[in-house]
Amino acid sequence: MTKIKQNSPVLFYFNQSKKWLVKISKKDSLHTHIGVIKHADAIGKEYGSRLVTNKDKYVYLIEPTMYxxxxxxxxxxxxxxxxxxxxxxxxxxxxxxxxxxxxxxxxxxxxxxxxxxxxxxxxxxxxxxxxxxxxxxxxxxxxxxxxxxxxxxxxxxxxxxxxxxxxxxxxxxxxxxxxxxxxxxxxxxxxxxxxxxxxxxxxxxxxxxxxxxxxxxxxxxxxxxxxxxxxxxxxxxxxxxxxxxxxxxxxxxxxxxxxxxxxxxxxxxxxxxxxxxxxxxxx
Missing domain, CATH: 3.40.50.150 (Vaccinia Virus protein VP39)
Structure with a gap:
């Protein structure tokens, strides 16, 4: 089981047109139209898990491919x-x-x-x-x-x-x-x-x-x-x-x-x- 940690690459996936590729930093947050995604909330989770934003929307934590x-x-x-x-x-x-x-x-x-x-x-x-x-x-x-x-x-x-x-x-x-x-x-x-x-x-x-x-x-x-x-x-x-x-x-x-x-x-x-x-x- 691969766990997400500090500096791990993560694709925050909402749908085909809304996805964000980031490097996890526990002090950072991503502000989007579907709400705020806190990097710290991803640390310790397994790739494939999901996070819920402050607007009650969720994104999946995807391990990025070369694509x-x-x-x-x-x-x-x-x-x-x-x-x-x-x-x-x-x-x-x-x-x-x-x-x-x-x-x-x-x-x-x-x-x-x-x-x-x-x-x-x-x-x-x-x-x-x-x-x-x-x-x-x-x-x-x-x-x-x-x-x-x-x-x-x-x-x-x-x-x-x-x-x-x-x-x-x-x-x-x-x-x-x-x-x-x-x-x-x-x-x-x-x-x-x-x-x-x-x-x-x-x-x-x-x-x-x-x-x-x-x-x-x-x-x-x-x-x-x-x-x-x-x-x-x-x-x-x-x-x-x-x-x-x-x-x-x-x-x-x-x-x-x-x-x-x-x-x-x-x-x-x-x-x-x-x-x-x-x-x-x-x-």
Whole structure:
């Protein structure tokens, strides 16, 4: 049985739209529209218990998951949502002990989530160029308890002469022009290592896919993930009119070796692009 104590993280949960993530301090109180929640009242209770406010409303004391941390992050930039993060982790096969490269730290949502998966033996190396965003991300990563498994560095990978890491298992790119760093990413990935790029627009997907082929990546896949929540209630279950629709497009690929220089172009391009090339060459 896990008991709540001083400095324990707690999610005060009232409903889906009203929940507060705090670190317990016996001297603090949370003032909300449903009443005052005294931190001291939570100390000694088991996670899952509930407290009653001075307005006779109750909140549950929930042990936060990484999902809760990500959804409560300070947003300096648009975050990568859990619905997209889950697919990234599953499709790329991200697991404990892996070395992860991230270009474009942003608010640190993807950084924190991935670090929670690869720890304790794995590590995330993340790079950005904006000091303000990096400070916000540092706070968010620390709040999520992942600082030990993340190395942040200010570095413009596009112009870096020496690559900071090598033999990465997975590369995550969150830039407006992800195709510009593919040559550098390729140098830092292990053979058949995966790359995932976050692309807000389809125009970015087009440019990125062309660049992936040019830089000898295969198994290219572009997807969009939309969650439709259901309000399940006895006798009147229906889909919710609120929810997260489009957030971004995801582009996945794997590093390969096409054997260029020793074989014809039609022999070495991924199967899905060969017909397009043949059509172009015949005109």
């Amino acid at each position: 809760d941390y990500v959804m409560k992050l300070q947003h300096g930039t648009q975050i990568v949502y859990p619905k997209d993060i889950g697919y990234i982790i599953a499709r790329a096969g991200i697991g404990s002990g892996q070395k992860i490269l991230e270009i474009g730290t942003g608010s640190g949502s993807l950084t924190s989530f991935v670090a929670s998966v690869v720890k304790p033996r794995g590590h995330v190396y993340t790079f950005d160029v904006d000091d303000n965003f990096m400070k916000i991300a540092e706070k968010n990563i620390k709040k999520a308890g992942m600082s030990k498994y993340v190395t942040q560095q200010k570095l413009d990978i596009k112009i870096a002469k020496k690559m900071p890491i090598e033999e990465a298992d997975v590369a995550l790119i969150d830039l407006g022009d992800p195709w510009t760093v593919l040559p550098q990413v390729r140098k830092m990935l292990k053979g058949s290592g995966s790359v995932f790029a976050i692309c807000p627009t389809m125009n970015q997907l087009e440019k990125l896919t062309i660049a992936l082929v040019e830089n000898e990546f295969t198994d290219i896949e572009s997807t969009e993930h939309i969650i439709r929540t259901i309000e399940a209630r006895e006798g009147k279950t229906r889909h919710s009119f609120q929810g997260i629709g489009h957030t971004t497009y995801l582009c996945y690929a794997r590093k390969a070796f096409f054997g260029r220089g020793s074989r014809k172009k039609s022999d070495v391009l991924p199967e899905e692009t060969q017909s397009d090339v043949e059509s172009e060459e015949s005109t």
